[in-house]
Amino acid sequence: MSSKKNNLSKSTLIRxxxxxxxxxxxxNSYHLRDKAGITQQQRFDRGHRVGKLAHQLFPNGKDCSPPNPFSYDESIAATKLLIQQRYPVIYEAAFKHNGVLAALDIIEFRDGKFYAYEVKSSFRISNTYLLDAAIQYYIITQSGIPLEDFSLVTINNEYVMTETLEVNTFFKKTSVLEEIKERIPFIQKSIEDAIxxxxxxxxxxxxxxxxxxxxxxxxxxxxxxxDIEKASIWYLPGISMQEKTTLVATGLTNIEEIQNTESLNQRQKIILETYRSQLPYIEKEKIKNFIADIKYPLYFFDVEAFQPAIPLFKNTQPYDRIPFLYSLHYKASDAEVLYHESYISPIGNDARIHFIEHFLTSTQREGTILVFNALMEKGILYKLAEAFPVYKKEIYDRINRIVDIEIPFKELYYYHPAQQGSFSLKAVGNALLGRDEFVKSHVKDGEEAMAVYNELFYMNDEIKVEEQLRALKTYCKTDTYVLFEIFEQLVKLSEY
Ligand code: SF4
Known part of the structure; x- marks a missing residue:
């Protein structure tokens, strides 16, 4: 190893x-990194919380976490001492071998042997997790600690929360020692390559x-x-990264250079054509048929949900979608004004019952309920019907009134080059309306809305919480307003 700056860790090796x-x-150029968004930060915090919770599987351990990310030498020294003492449980243990650092969530000393555990906040074990574990195993054993076994601790996808969280059934331990051993030669080679x-x-x-x-x-x-030009193949929408890599490998760099479109499917051909002409693709008859069945009165509806890895409420499962906010625009007839209302759950308690009661009251008048991507809204309503059977009949009535405005776009009855291969409500809205209604919204998309709300459960500043709740409501209201505008544009397209 040439210098301390060149020290490696598990995450830099995976990188x-x-x-x-x-x-x-x-x-060498850390400052060139993209700034981490709230969604990435939330993923990191979630991993940290799940890791902490897993400590309860092995109580009374000593924590060797470093005081800051630059003080791992202290962690290594503290771990070494506890290992020498044969301390029964160590959390956030740190090891180093030949300049490569590996931290481990939990190491247990039992019946004269060491057992390693790494916690993952997901249901399944991926190849990256196995590589991660193989690096840890290699560094720990090379630094002189023989491991009897190595397990990944993941979340049990069948777990249902009862009155309290039961860590022993929430987590699942899986020995991955055999899979690790198969990967050791690859790890050794990767360390040499990285150096x-x-x-x-x-x-x-x-x-x-x-x-x-x-x-x-x-x-x-x-x-x-x-510096990649906008006309580069890399920006050709509607084609996977793998397909783009293949096109680039054939020597093509610019979208204009694509002559042979035989290998492209119909969808990709339409997207390529609109890119070249910069004009929208419109299937007027199909739009007309779609719109023909949609009659006033109309509701324009959008739900936001969050997915806590560690269930917060009774009878919910890890990563269950918990609805917390909806926005509803209502128009009784073409001539009537647009009316709006919304609901947001208070932070802290399970408010799903209030959520559904509010929604059922707001939609009790007849009318079609328009949404963008019905899978999400219907999925949430089905789950609520299951959780609150007393409202099942009414919820099913609302589900049966749902019409998905995403269909004309997903099925390519309409495609605008400004969508740039995206079929999200925001991309469709911006392209169709020629303006960005979300420009003033602090929350940029559904994933961010989820991350923002989830964080509020761990926030103590009431003013900040109120501010964020307002931002979420504004975002969701913009969503249903854009949905209304998209509908109006579809009506116009079907008429002209
Ligand atoms: S080439 Fe791609 S993966 Fe490699 S550093 Fe650049 S952005 Fe990252």
Whole structure:
């Protein structure tokens, strides 16, 4: 290892397996990284909370977490001491071998043997998790601690919350020792490769490609992609990153250069054509048929939900969608004014019953309920019908009145080049209306809304909480207003 700056860790090794340039930039040009958004921060916090909860599986351990991310030497020394003392349980233990650092969630000393546990806040075990575990196993055993077994602790997808959270049934332990052993030669080679990359005077030349998003979205995309022209194949919408990589490998760089469209499907051909002509693609008859069945009175409806990894309420499961906010615009007839109302659940208690009662009262007048992407709204309503059978009949009535405004866009009755391959409400709305109604919204999309609301459960500042609740309501109201505008535009398109 050439210098302390070039020290590696589990996460930098995983980074180097995805892209050698990403490792080099991370170590030498850290300031070029994209700023982490609230969604990424929330994912990180969630992992931290789940990890802490898993400590309860092995009570009375000593915590070796570093006081800050630059003080791992203290953690390594504290871990070493506790290992020498054969302390029964250590949390956030840290080890180093040949300049590579690996922290481990839990190490247990039982019946004269060491057992390692790494906690993951998901249901399934991915190849990246196994590589992660293999790095930890390799570093721990190479630093002189023999491990009897290594397990991944994941969340049990069948767990249902009762009065209190039962950690023993919430988590699932799976030994992955055999899978780890198969990966050790690869880990050894990856460490050698990573050291060689960091010893170079300049960043390795790596073209952009599907590795920029898989298995993780790289945080140097802002840097590497900044000079890519808008006409580049990389910005061709409607085609997967893998397909783009294949096209680029054939020597094509610009969208205009694509002559042979035989390998493209009908959808991709339409998107390519609209890109070239910069004109929308319109199937007027299909739009007309779709609109013909939609009659006033109309509701324009949108729900926001969050998905806590650790259930907060009785009878819910990990990552269940818990609705917390809806917006409803209502128009009795073409000539009537647009009326609006919304509901947001207070932070802290299970308010799903109030949520559904409010929604049922608000939609008791007849009328079609228009949504954008019915899967989400219907899925949430079905779950609520299951949770509150007393309202099942009424909820099913509302479900049967739902019509999905996403259909004409998803089925390509209409496509505008400004959508840039996206079929989200925001992309469709911006393209169809020629303006961005969300420009003033602090919350940018549904994923961010989920992250913002989830964070409120752990926030103590009441003023900040109120501010965020208002921002969420504004976002959701904009959603249903845009939905109304999209509907009006579809009516016009069917008439002209
Ligand atoms: S954006 Fe792509 S090419 Fe650039 S460092 Fe990340 S993965 Fe590598």
């Amino acid at each position: 180097s397996m995805q892209c050698s340039k990403s490792l080099y930039l991370y170590k 060689a990359i960091l010893d170079k005077p300049e960043a390795p030349e790596v073209n952009i490609g599907s590795h920029c998003t898989k298995p993780y979205p790289c945080d140097f995309q802002g840097y590497c992609w900044k």
